[in-house]
Amino acid sequence: MTYEKKCFIEPEDILSVRFRCTNCGAMLTVPLNQISSAKLQVIVASPCSQCDKDSGFSYGTSEMESFIRFNMMLSRLAEVMKGRNLQYGFEVKCADD
Numbered sequence: 035m036t037y038e039k040k041c042f043i044e045p046e047d048i049l050s051v052r053f054r055c056t057n058c059g060a061m062l063t064v065p066l067n068q069i070s071s072a073k074l075q076v077i078v079a080s081p082c083s084q085c086d087k088d089s090g091f092s093y094g095t096s097e098m099e100s101f102i103r104f105n106m107m108l109s110r111l112a113e114v115m116k117g118r119n120l121q122y123g124f125e126v127k128c129a130d131d
Contacts, residue, residue, distance in 0.1 A: 041128035044121070045111040053077055060084035069109040074102050 051069070054061045060082055064073070078091045078101060091098050115122055 039128050041126050042123040043126055044123045045108075045115050048108065048112070051105060051108070055082040055085060055087060055089075057087040058082060058085040066109040069105055071102050071106060074105055078102075 048066060050063050050065045052061055052063045062077060062083075064077070075093065075098065078089055078098065079093050081088050091101065111122075
């Protein structure tokens with residue numbers, strides 16, 4: 035018999051988002067309750083505060099707008115789902131046992 039482990043998280047399990055520079059590894063964690071469109075634009079469009087490497091996002095692009103919209107919705111998702119007769123979750127990579 036074969037078993038497959040699946041791991042899911044629900045919206046209320048998501049507490050913050052992490053931004054990590056792929057060049058130097060510097061990280062910034064922002065709690066979901068502190069996310070705003072203006073704050074996200076500054077974080078995402080600014081070069082890394084440690085190594086000055088550009089993120090690859092620019093103000094006014096469709097990619098930036100999509101990324102901002104996704105994060106704004108993510109910050110409200112637990113509230114939107116509260117009291118609904120529907121459970122919603124994300125499948126995530128499980129930690130190796």
